[in-house]
Amino acid sequence: QVQLVESGGGSVQAGGSLILSCAVSGYTYSTYCMGWFRQAPGKEREGVAAISAGRGSTYYADSVKGRFTISQDNGKNTVFLHMNSLKPEDTAMYYCATNSWSYECWPGSWSFSSGYNYWGQGTQVTVSS
Numbered sequence: 161q162v163q164l165v166e167s168g169g170g171s172v173q174a175g176g177s178l179i180l181s182c183a184v185s186g187y188t189y190s191t192y193c194m195g196w197f198r199q200a201p202g203k204e205r206e207g208v209a210a211i212s213a214g215r216g217s218t219y220y221a222d223s224v225k226g227r228f229t230i231s232q233d234n235g236k237n238t239v240f241l242h243m244n245s246l247k248p249e250d251t252a253m254y255y256c257a258t259n260s261w262s263y264e265c266w267p268g269s270w271s272f273s274s275g276y277n278y279w280g281q282g283t284q285v286t287v288s289s
Contacts (some may be wrong), residue, residue, distance in 0.1 A: 162186040162278045164256050169283030172246055176287070182256030182280060187237070190214050193265035194239045197273055198229060198252035198285075207271025208254070211240060212264035216239040220271045224250075246287045253282040 168180040181192065191214030201206040209230040210219045218230050240257060254276040257276035269275050 162258065162260070164170055164258065164278055164280035166256050166280040166283040169254060169285045171286040172287065174247055174287055174289050176246050177242070177244045178246065178285060180243065180254055180283060180285075181254075182241075183238045184237040184239065184258065185224065187258070189263060190284075191263045192258050193262045193270065194232070195219045195257050195265070195270055195276060196239075196241045197255045197257060199255070200252040203252075205255070205273050207273070210265040210270035211239060214238065217265060217267075219267065221271065224252050226231075243285070247269075248287050251283050251285060251287050255282045256280045 163185045165183045170178060172178055193210060194213050195210040196208045197205050198208050208221050208224055209228055211230045211232055213232050226247045230237045257279045259276045
């Protein structure tokens with residue numbers, strides 16, 4: 161059974177930084193697609209970043225390019241989201257997700273939540289102005 165557990169959320173002021181972690185267990189493949197999504201109240205879930213774990217290819221939403229960095233620690237099966245220069249509009253519940261059929265992320269589809277069937281419970285990020 162694949163399990164994803166996020167941690168690292170919190171409250172920061174605008175301009176601050178946070179690092180989110182997603183610990184993956186129960187996954188038998190060495191390469192897979194891992195995505196970070198966020199959902200603010202009243203808004204749709206949106207893809208923030210993704211990484212082809214094991215291959216290293218990364219993808220970002222335009223709204224976070226240059227501010228967020230996704231990375232992995234293969235030895236610990238953990239994926240990180242380094243968030244810098246945070247803005248109030250980054251406030252949301254953040255989720256990590258993966259799926260059981262892709263060995264890598266694809267440029268045209270990584271940001272669609274329908275492409276993932278395993279989700280973590282989420283971690284809240286609140287950025288105050």
